[in-house]
Amino acid sequence: MTRLCRTFQTAPAAVPKENSAKYLDSALSAEGFEAPDWLVPDLEDGTAPDRKEEALENAVDRLSGGTDFAGEVWPRVQWGYDSQRDRERGREEIRTLVREAGDALDGVVVPKVGRVADVERAAEAVAEAERASGRPDGSVALAVIVETARAKSDLREIARFGADSRLTGLVFGPVDYTAELGGRAIDGARPAWDGLLADLSNEASANDLVAVGGPFDDLFRERAGVRFYNGDAYADQVEREAKLGLDGSWSLYPKQTAQANRIHMPTAEELRRDVGKIERFEAAKSEGTGAVTLDGQMVDEATFRNFANTVRTVRRIDAARPEQTAAAYDADLLERALALDPSW
Secondary structure: OOOOOOEEEEEEOOOOOOOOOHHHHHHHOOOHHHOOOEEEEEOOOOOOHHHHHHHHHHHHHHHOOOOOOOOEEOOEOOOOOOOHHHHHHHHHHHHHHHHHHHHHOOEEEEOOOOOHHHHHHHHHHHHHHHHHHOOOOOOOEEEEEEOOHHHHHOHHHHHHHHHOOOEEEEEEOHHHHHHHHOOOOEOOEOOOOHHHHHHHHHHHHHOOOEEEOOOOOOOEEEEOOEEEEOHHHHHHHHHHHHHOOOOEEEEOOHHHHHHHHHHOOOOHHHHHHHHHHHHHHHHHHHOOOOOEEEOOEEEOHHHHHHHHHHHHHHHHHHHHOHHHHHHHOOHHHHHHHHHOOOOO
16 A cells, blocks of 8 residues: 655755754654655755755754654655766765664655666665665665656656565656756746656556655745745645645645645545445445445446545544544544445
8 A cells, every 4th residue: 555645845954054953853843734744854955065964964863863753754865867976975875874863764765866777776775775784675665756857758667666676656856857858937937747747646556656746836925015825826736736646745844734734635525425425335235235326326346446545545644643633524523434444
């Protein structure tokens, strides 16, 4: 079963403040809907070049003793299919993180991968770090950011490699991808790349991988002299990604995390509707009814799976973030959902 990743929140691991790990500390202590499913301490683009070493030190310091963070931790390291220097830096960061903070890691995120051979090279770098640290094979997973023409060209092969390896997630990186293709931000807007996102969703689903949309960096707008959070536009992007079947969305800011967590979570109305349909379907089956019609809809395995997906999603969220399901659903509805058998 694909793991829970409604939100993929990057947090710069070193910033020019008195506490350079301020944003990492904030993300690790986030509560409620502002707590991401995947926290990504950022050692790559989110951290200035002269603070990379400090970022690694901060990540190790905050993670090496274990954390109370209820989600998963996936540091983003340096990498580049076309840069041996960045790959060497990434290998060293992976070795250090696995050696010093392996107990707190669920995986590492490798950006700017190229063709499938480069993804295999990244997976081997993680395997080498595990062996050097005496950790079990496969204990640290891998996610890659699809942000190059080569990775897009090999997307199917990369996803198939993931079906039998430690590769767990495919994340879209639209900024680097647009730049590599020579695309233009006309009127300040980059292409939406809906076709690529649909392919990402399809290949991830075919190989039981997580699929995550790209970041929305237009955080604030100004009108009539007032600066405000650009939440409507971000919600539009997340809803578009959810409709395409992506498992989650990239967030850069706690308010974005809270929005994406809710959008990728069934509403109370959706849960009540689908729990009721499953309950009625089970009752009809127990009476020996062959064809079952619910609210005028003939129910077969395909339609039942849609109802069941709602319940399975809520159950995964409840297992990882029970405070969120308690806030979103009344106790009786949640109890009914958790008691159901969502199998056909």
